[in-house]
Amino acid sequence: MQDSDSSVDEFAPPEQEDDEGDEFMEEDATAPDEEDDDSQTVSDDEDAPRGESICDIDSDLGSDIPRSKRKGKPSGLKSSTAALSKVVGHGRNQTRKMATAAGGKTRQRMIEDWMKGGQEQRFRTFFGPTVEDMYPVLQTKDHWTKQLTLPSRDEGNLRRSFFASAEAGEKDVKSTRKWYADAGREAFSKGQKSKMITEEEGRGYMVNDGPETTNFLLGGVKQPNIYTLKKGEYMSLSTPFQPASTRRGWMFNLGARIQEAQWVPNEKGSTQYLAVAVEQKRPGKPKHKPMENPKASAFTASKPFSSAIQIWAFDAVSNGRMDPSKPPRLENVICTEWGAPRFFQWWPIGAKDVVEPDVQDNVRLGLLAGVWSDGKLRILDVTFQKLASSQKPSYVHYAEAAFELEMPETIPTCLHWLSGTSLAAATASGSLAIWSLNRNNGLTTKPWFYKQIADTYILSLSSGYPSRPQMISVTTADGFARLFDLRSPALDACSAARGRALVLCQGWHEHTQSFVMADEHYLLKHSSIRRFHGNMYSMRLASAIVCCATSPVHPGVLVGCADGTVETSNTAPKIFNVKQLPWQQIWFKHEWRPPIEQLNLTLPEPSPAQTDSNIQQAGPSAAKKMAAQARPIGITMPPSSSNVPASVLSKPLTRIAEGYKPRQLGMTEESTRAKYDMKFITVYEEKSAIIKMAWNPNLKFGTWAVAGSNSGYLRVEDIGV
Known part of the structure; x- marks a missing residue:
């Protein structure tokens, strides 16, 4: 800033000389006021007197701006606060220049707010106006700033959310x-009937009705190999x-569609357990062609039949x-006569930090809530005996559950744990029911909350646990997503914009305090x-989003698509x-094709060099080379695309690319359709x-992920970098 004695522009219009000021005034008139106002300012803010502020700016530079060019308020304004500053620029680029005080020096008491502009308003809108609301946001932003796509295993990168209080979490775990220990274990032990059965019975x-073997095309792009896996291998x-x-x-290769896959809570155990269920159908049930089922395609109750849930250990x-x-x-198989498991979920808090065999070699996994195809909701206390003398799994048959109920005149369509002792379930009629297992009257099947929250079929259910357990989000068949606060569900309710596609999956993203779900435009x-009524888009995909998964220990999101891509x-x-501009990365891509005969294509004639007999002769040498590797099964070198043997083309094939x-993708799709x-x-x-x-929810193992497909392909991998 400069002195006001600078030379006056000779070409300035004479009529502008009367409009001197803007916040600059005559030195004679402003000098006394500046002194008075300065002293008043110090007295008003004694904690930060002049000379001890965050930023003091001293300048002895002169000014080239003539008085005749200065526009602004009339010179009669006496406020020194306005007199010493001048706003320059517009919007986010708006800054404030300080005028020259007496003695040719300019002083500023404090620097501008770092959130000056649109970002401050955005943060206040999405997270809250107070410092307590803002602080976790800034911590999250700084802590995971280096994670672009895959989660990092650097020390300290995996941690619980800054939004959830550590004291509240410890209190929840303790209670x-x-x-x-005091009541729940005994209550489930009395009401639950189970027994060990033989392997032949199990x-x-x-x-399931899947094929006995499946061919997989795996490996590098230039030299992939064909592997054959039997069902269950x-x-x-x-x-x-x-x-x-x-x-x-x-x-x-589990043979049939992956119906559900969920990790067991085991914070500090060296063995992680994964529960998996595949699609199983009632024997003798009539089979219909796609889109020709005369009954409703939504979930309808079926007659009971045999089914299983597999527990795998890693x-x-x-x-x-x-x-x-x-x-x-394969450690344990849960055998039931209740029809196929439609969906299930483990309780979020385990009975102990470490799941390990006790003195009697019993492994206690905890509570598993699920809905079976007979239309009933059940909670099982899963415990099995580990067979130390054998590597074979144990088979446990459950005849009756301690917590079992049937909804009146409807069926449950989805469920979600709100805490370690509270379970919520939604129904086909649009109702929401909530039970608390730790009430004084024991394991009662009567919910303490039952309310009609939608007019139609509820497709998915999620909550803001652990930081916002009272917030409930549902998606319905009418295209709406709805948010409720359990503290006042009649008043605190909001609906999002209606979509034209059904949202079958959603998840709570703890690190942005939002619910993630699919959009009809592949976003x-x-x-x-x-701001539940407004949408914020973070990823763009090439096909429809079928499922998504969020993690409680890092902000990474997994998205599965209809074309087999996982990003x-x-x-x-x-x-x-x-x-x-967000970063995205494809974890892997899964492609399945049926036999060529079903595609109405003519099989090519195989060349003499690529007959089935030659391929079978190449098998032993290839198998010998792979003998030292983990479970090699029937490897053969792929032939050229023009000489594919009939034995490969006549069977289904699954190709995995990774x-x-x-890459960085914007939310606006590139105009490539016309080109291709x-x-x-x-x-x-x-x-x-x-x-x-699903991400592994346990802190130490938060980089483990599982993905399942419609073909029976299940992939479990530690994708941390």
């Missing part, structure tokens, strides 16, 4: 475990990329990474609890700053879709 509960993900592979994970090393040297084990949207991204930077690089003559909607093979995904 839940106290209830289970195998009958695991039957698995293989290491590093096998197709030997010897230079560092992948930590396993792939399974070992870890000391730092929490998956141990690739130890293959997974992943966030619905903040303070991941850290969506927090995009939500915090709308101008941020190794994609991260692409249509807006593409129909993919039904069995290519990824339909179930």
